[in-house]
Amino acid sequence: MKETNEIKESKLRELWSDFQAKPLSNWVLLGLIGLGVVLLIGGGDHKEYAKKTIEQDRVNPRILEINQESDEQSLEKELTETLSKIIGVGEVRVDIYLKAGNRNVWERQTRISKRVNKDQETLQTEESSSDELIFAKDREGRDAPVLKERLAPEIEGVVVVAEGAHDGRIRKMLTDTVTTILGLPGHRVLIIPGNYRKE
Incomplete structure (x- = not known):
């Protein structure tokens, strides 16, 4: 039995010596074998995961509706804050209508x-x-x-109801501000005078 182990050890040493004698081709072969093992073990479910990830962008209409509403609300809030800082505008209400929400x-x-x-x-x-x-x-x-990129929501139009919009200069400033911030043409922005008097 001891002789068998010694024979095995000597054969292994001999194989190792032969392996080291031809280093480049053997190391390449060993690397390819290792790569093959890694690919066999690690591959597989990435297409399924990608399918799930991409389908999350096409989730049910209710979730898309909620995301679209939150996009609208955050844009409306930011725009309301900006417009209310303009001198002479007074109270402001902004309604933004989206064609589509964020898309990946x-x-x-x-x-x-x-x-x-x-x-x-x-x-x-x-x-x-x-x-x-x-x-x-x-x-x-x-x-x-x-x-690759996340596309911003597509805006269909904007309605601004402002206390000071009865003045033509204020209405022009509001229109210019909205079109500049949102990158919309002027015909998609409607400015309406509002009555916010407290009784």
Whole structure:
């Protein structure tokens, strides 16, 4: 038994010596084997995770409605605070109407391949393309799709009811302020005089 162990040890030493004699090719082979093992163990569910992540952007309409309402409310609050600081405006109420809320655009990789078939008298070109999401590790170490950009909400229009809007100069300042802040054309902004007298 002792002889068998010694024979095994000598064979292992001999293999190790042979392995070290051809370092580059063997190390490359060993690295490829290790990479294969890692890919087999770690791969798999990133497409499912990406599908869930992207589907969160297409969640049920009620959740989108809630997000859209919160976008509207935060924009309305900020705009109301800004407009109320203009001299002569007085009390202000702002209503913003969104066409769509915030949206995520995911980074994608498009692969295009061309294949040319030459028959006896004809030349045919076949082109195929595939569009795939690009993944990176998230904070939890899972593969997640890469966010390219988050699109701001699309604003349909704005209504401003202001106490001082009966004055043409104030109305012009309000319109200019809203169009500048939100990047809207003037025809999407309606300024209405309001009556906020306390009785």
